[in-house]
Amino acid sequence: MLLTPRNEAQRARPRRRLKVPAVLATAVSVCLLAASAPATPLGIGDRLYPHLGNPGYDVASYDLSFTYPGTNSKPLRAVTTIDAWTTEDLQRVNLDFAHGKVESVQVDGEAAAFSSAGEDLVVTPSEPVPDGSWMRITVRHTSDPVYGQKREGGWVRTADGLAMANQADAAHVVFPCNDHPSDKALFTIRVTAPNGYTAVANGLPTDVDRAGGSTTWTYRTRHPMATELAQVSIGRSKVVHRTGPHGLPVRDVVAAEDRERLEPWLKKTPGQIAWMEKKVGRYPFETYGLLMAHASTGFELETQTLSLFERELFTQAAFPKWYVEAIMVHELAHQWFGDSVSPRTWSDLWLSEGHATWYEALYAAETAGRPLETRMKAAYAASDRWRAAGGPPAAPKAPAPGKKNGIFRPNVYDGAALALYALRQEIGRGAFERLERLWVSRHRDGVASTADFVELAEEVSGRDLDGFLHPWLYGKKTPPMPGHPEWKSVDPEKAATKAGKQAGKQAGKQAGKPAGKPSAKETGKVAGKGAAKDAGKVTGKGAGRK
Numbered sequence: 001m002l003l004t005p006r007n008e009a010q011r012a013r014p015r016r017r018l019k020v021p022a023v024l025a026t027a028v029s030v031c032l033l034a035a036s037a038p039a040t041p042l043g044i045g046d047r048l049y050p051h052l053g054n055p056g057y058d059v060a061s062y063d064l065s066f067t068y069p070g071t072n073s074k075p076l077r078a079v080t081t082i083d084a085w086t087t088e089d090l091q092r093v094n095l096d097f098a099h100g101k102v103e104s105v106q107v108d109g110e111a112a113a114f115s116s117a118g119e120d121l122v123v124t125p126s127e128p129v130p131d132g133s134w135m136r137i138t139v140r141h142t143s144d145p146v147y148g149q150k151r152e153g154g155w156v157r158t159a160d161g162l163a164m165a166n167q168a169d170a171a172h173v174v175f176p177c178n179d180h181p182s183d184k185a186l187f188t189i190r191v192t193a194p195n196g197y198t199a200v201a202n203g204l205p206t207d208v209d210r211a212g213g214s215t216t217w218t219y220r221t222r223h224p225m226a227t228e229l230a231q232v233s234i235g236r237s238k239v240v241h242r243t244g245p246h247g248l249p250v251r252d253v254v255a256a257e258d259r260e261r262l263e264p265w266l267k268k269t270p271g272q273i274a275w276m277e278k279k280v281g282r283y284p285f286e287t288y289g290l291l292m293a294h295a296s297t298g299f300e301l302e303t304q305t306l307s308l309f310e311r312e313l314f315t316q317a318a319f320p321k322w323y324v325e326a327i328m329v330h331e332l333a334h335q336w337f338g339d340s341v342s343p344r345t346w347s348d349l350w351l352s353e354g355h356a357t358w359y360e361a362l363y364a365a366e367t368a369g370r371p372l373e374t375r376m377k378a379a380y381a382a383s384d385r386w387r388a389a390g391g392p393p394a395a396p397k398a399p400a401p402g403k404k405n406g407i408f409r410p411n412v413y414d415g416a417a418l419a420l421y422a423l424r425q426e427i428g429r430g431a432f433e434r435l436e437r438l439w440v441s442r443h444r445d446g447v448a449s450t451a452d453f454v455e456l457a458e459e460v461s462g463r464d465l466d467g468f469l470h471p472w473l474y475g476k477k478t479p480p481m482p483g484h485p486e487w488k489s490v491d492p493e494k495a496a497t498k499a500g501k502q503a504g505k506q507a508g509k510q511a512g513k514p515a516g517k518p519s520a521k522e523t524g525k526v527a528g529k530g531a532a533k534d535a536g537k538v539t540g541k542g543a544g545r546k
Contacts, residue, residue, distance in 0.1 A: 041118030042094045044180060048346040048398050048407055049169050051118060053180030054094040057084040057135070061186040062227075064175055066143060068193040068234050072157045075100070075142035080175045082137045090129040093137065096172035096179035097121040099147070099154070103140040112137075121176050139176045147173070152405050156308075159294035160255065161197060161235030163308055165301050167546055168346060168405060171227035181342040182447050184224035191232060192216040198237045200253045202230060202305050204286055221304070222286045223445050226342050231303035233291050244270040244288065245277060251289040258311065262292055265314045265324070272329050275363065276336070281437050284340035284444055288332070299408075299546045300327060302334030302356070322368035330360035336440045344449040349407060350393040350473070351453060353546075354416025355436075361417060376421045377487055379414040383478040384489040386411040393419055394450045394473035408546055419472040425482035426468055427461040435460045 044053035063081040078100070093107070098119040105114045107125040114123050121139070129135050145155035145162055153170025156163045164174065172179040191199035192214050203221035210216075238256040240263075243249065250273075252266045269290065273283055285305050292311045301308040309331070313324060337359075338352030364370040390409035391397040393416040399406030424432040435457055439448075442456070450473060458465050471479040478489045 039092070039115045039117040039120075039122035041120040041122075044182070046180065046345050046347075048396065049180075051120075052096060052169055053183060054096065054120070054178050056088045056090045057086045057093065057178070059084045059178050059183050059185040061188070062175075062177065063188045063190075064230075064232075065190040066192070066232065068162070068191065068197065068199075070194045070197075072145050072155075072162050075144040075146075078141050078143040078175060080139045080141065080177070082139075082176070082178075084135055084137070084178075086129050086131055086133045086135060089131050091124070093123045093125065093129070093135075095121045095123065095137070095139070095176040097139075097141070097176035099144055099151070099173040100175075101142045101144075102176075103142075105140075106136075106138045108136055109138075119172060137176075141176065143174050152403070156293065156295050156297055158235055160237070161193075161233070163233050163235075163291060163293045163295065164231050164303065165297060165299070165308060166230055166303075167228045167301060168349075168407065169228070171230055174230070177227045179227050181226040181228060181346075182344050184226050184342060184445070184447065186223075187219075187221045187225055187230065189219045189230075189232060190216055191234060193234055196236060197234055198239060198253075200233045200237070200239060200251070200291070200306065202303065204249070223284070223304075223340070225304045225339070229302070229304040229339055231291065231306045231308065233293070233306070235294075240266060242267070242270065245274045245283065248273065248283060249287045251287060253289065253291045253306070255292070255294055255311070258292065258315075262311075262314055265328070266290065268325060268328065269332075272325075272332055272363075275367075276329070276332055276359065279359065279362070279433075279436065280336055280440050284336055284440070288335065290328075300331050301546045302331045302338055304335070304339045307331040307334075322364055322370065325367070326360045326364040326370075329363040330356045333359040340445060341440055341443040342447045344447045344452075346407060347395060348449050349396065350412045350416035350419070351448065351450065353408070353412045354393060354420055357413045357417040358420050361414075372421075375414070376418055376481075377484070379418045380478060380481055380484075380487045381490055382410070383415055383418055385492040386415045387476055387478065388492040390415075392474050392476065418478075419469075422472055422479070422481055423457065423465075423469065425484075427457070427463065427465075431461045 041051050042054050043049070043051035044055055046052055059082055061083045065079040067077040069076065082095070096119060102114060102121060105112045105123050107123060107129070110126045112123050112125045114121060116122070123137060143155070145157055147154060151173065153165050153167065154173040156165050166174065169179060171177050187202060189201040191201065193199055194214055195210070199217040201217070201219035202225060203219045205217060206220050207218040208215065233253050236256060237253050238259050240252045240254060240259065241249070250269055252269070254262050254266070269288065273288065277283060287305050289306050291303070291306050291308050292314065293308060294311045297308070297310055300310065300313065313319070313327070333356040334352060337355035343349055343352055361372055361375050365372040386409065390411040393411055396407050396409065396412055438460060439453065439456055443452070454465060454469050457469070481487045
């Protein structure tokens with residue numbers, strides 16, 4: 001929930017202090033004992049990330065200030081200011097934060113004590129903060145872009161600077177925050193870097209200040225944003241401007257030397273935005289663009305208004321043109337599904353990834369002759385295997401220890417798109433398209449759950465759909481596909497047994513062969529052609545999209 005100040009006077013008004021009469025001395029003693037108890041990490045109880053997020057407040061805005069030292073191997077100096085409304089009396093305030101050094105903390109301008117507990121920064125104000133108060137927390141800290149092998153996400157070290165990839169739970173290794181998509185807020189982001197660098201962040205630029213040997217860029221979002229979608233690019237970059245539908249500012253961030261080479265891809269964005277608008281309505285934000293990072297991430301990411309892409313996706317010939325364009329649309333579709341309408345919990349991830357995969361596949365069908373039905377049939381064949389490995393779409397299995405990004409499995413990509421296809425088959429194309437448009441308009445700038453989607457589907461179709469959708473979203477086995485009773489899903493246990501037998505036979509054959517060089521047949525395969533063929537297969541994540 002986003003709570004914003006009613007006016008500037010209210011914003012400036014000092015918060016109410018707890019006045020404790022003598023008759024409440026016993027209660028005060030209890031509070032003091034609670035405040036002196038050891039700091040502990042908290043969370044809002046997300047099934048997949050139980051320690052993410054914090055109770056007791058709703059963030060209205062973040063003001064992030066980073067000073068880049070001119071190298072991506074040293075920590076940035078940073079100041080994070082959080083404005084929030086309290087939703088209960090708080091003796092302490094927990095923020096998600098790890099990997100940085102905290103220098104000081106203030107609450108409403110007064111110094112506050114602080115300590116670490118797990119991946120929480122636990123702040124103890126000089127006085128308790130009452131329920132219903134407007135509070136400002138200012139943290140001076142470092143933001144370290146160098147991580148060990150156990151950390152996934154956060155700062156991405158590029159060839160010439162930094163970018164961000166905070167999904168799903170890594171924003172709090174960059175800055176203190178309430179790191180859960182259910183608590184969206186407005187962002188102001190300031191970046192100071194040596195002259196010669198360019199900084200770009202979410203939203204639109206509001207100021208550029210050059211002083212001495214450094215430059216400070218300021219960006220602001222006009223719409224609330226989840227912490228996992230924050231983006232900051234620092235590099236020796238060029239910002240390429242063009243205009244999208246309805247005069248929408250489109251800006252792309254590329255290495256200066258790649259400008260001409262990448263232009264054939266960059267110029268496709270306005271047309272792709274227009275295509276999406278025909279499907280689901282007006283683009284929901286103030287700007288859009290692509291950040292072409294010279295880095296190896298293994299994925300592309302829908303950071304709000306500025307999607308992150310690996311440069312090599314566009315400069316190498318491993319994937320066919322139609323596939324790359326479809327991946328561009330996947331991240332663009334997320335601006336509606338996942339960014340504007342964010343998941344209420346991480347179990348609702350399928351609403352983001354399933355829809356992005358759906359429009360990715362639909363775009364390939366309409367512009368490149370890649371039949372949607374063919375892809376859905378292939379997904380159906382693999383669906384039981386995906387459910388066994390990763391859980392059903394709306395109840396994904398928790399990530400393995402040390403693999404927090406492990407929730408991004410095929411079950412929430414093509415497996416979830418398959419559930420959307422089944423729904424379209426069941427209620428008809430017209431009702432399904434009305435549902436899609438109403439979904440993104442009704443929940444714009446907010447958060448929504450699986451239950452919200454089922455309820456809206458029932459409203460639009462005029463039918464009780466719980467009995468139909470529950471097996472598709474929560475069942476261990478894939479239900480029959482409406483209109484395609486002949487489609488079959490491969491039993492994962494039988495498939496594993498068959499694979500084991502084939503492996504045994506192959507091992508037996510190989511045991512009888514003398515060791516030597518690979519055959520001409522094996523070495524004569526064309527890598528690029530093989531990769532292009534693989535790109536058309538249903539893998540769920542494709543080229544590592546998110």
